[in-house]
Amino acid sequence: MPRLPRPPLRRAARSRADGSLAHVAEPDTPNVDEVESEGLRWINIERPRAVDRAWLEEHFDFHPLDYEDVFSRNQRPKVDEYPDYLFVVLHFPVYDKRVNRLNAAEVDIFVGPDFLITLPNEPLAPLQYVFDRCRTNEDVREDMFNKGAGYLLYKVIDACVDASFPMLRKMGLKLERLEEAIFEEEANREVVRDLSNAKQEIINFRKIVRPQRAALKDLERTKRYVTGELDIYFDDINDASERVWDMLENFKEVIEGLEATNESVLSHRLNDSIRVLTAFSVIMLPLTLIASVLGMNVGVPGEGSIHAFWVTIVIMLSVLTGMILWFRKRGWL
Incomplete structure (x- = not known):
């Protein structure tokens, strides 16, 4: 059974944009945030580093291969079941505004009878939102923690999966604008470039969601911390994941149709010019x-x-x- 000590964590204060203070780990201090209620602890370590790995290895008896998976890149989504805990790897889409590209954020999760450990490899807004609500709102914390680690795991995954739908709505609006722009006279090069960017976003989104579907199904089938009434909750996550996949399938067909339409329009305009x-x-x-x-x-x-x-x-x-x-x-x- 993993050990759960509660050592004091040294923090350095940093000012937020709104003037409040945010606590961040010093370079040689583990970047460990935690919330506890109803005998259940949620530990969140964002962008784990070598010092965080040392802290985990010191206080938890997880399998060495799991530690390697946490600190390796491009780990596939999966669910590994051990006698004392579950190790879950999931990917979620995040939009990187610096490069205007859709990337995959990996979240490694350890689930035990009285703990949940989340280790996102980069900031993940839905996960951080749920964590902050649990930390600042006592009613929310008690509601999420009093049903056990399985329910808390469900709330975290559900928030991250649902975050895909606003991104998909924006993608759908972009496709609608492209459909209108195709028939405009002065937007040929821009439309071709925007079609290419939209297609790349859909491809990247599909690359993230496709392997995750199997992992979520495995998570629903496991009976470790996902039992009784929790089955229907994780079935709801699978339904949401399938809706995301169905929307991506529709977008794939739409973008392919728009590309064909744009080529036909360009060919028609070229034929008109040649005819004249x-x-x-x-x-x-x-x-x-x-x-x-x-x-x-x-x-x-x-x-x-x-x-x-x-x-x-x-x-x-x-x-x-x-x-x-x-x-x-x-x-x-």
């Missing part, structure tokens, strides 16, 4: 033929006469007018 240029070329062809014949270095009727020149001009204008009227009648102009 071809029509003008054909219209000018008879005029070029007349001018070439009369410009030959041989004797021609009316050579040297100003009247013959004006007659030729009238003939060429008549041919030009006739060709334009005929092309317009056929719908080529």
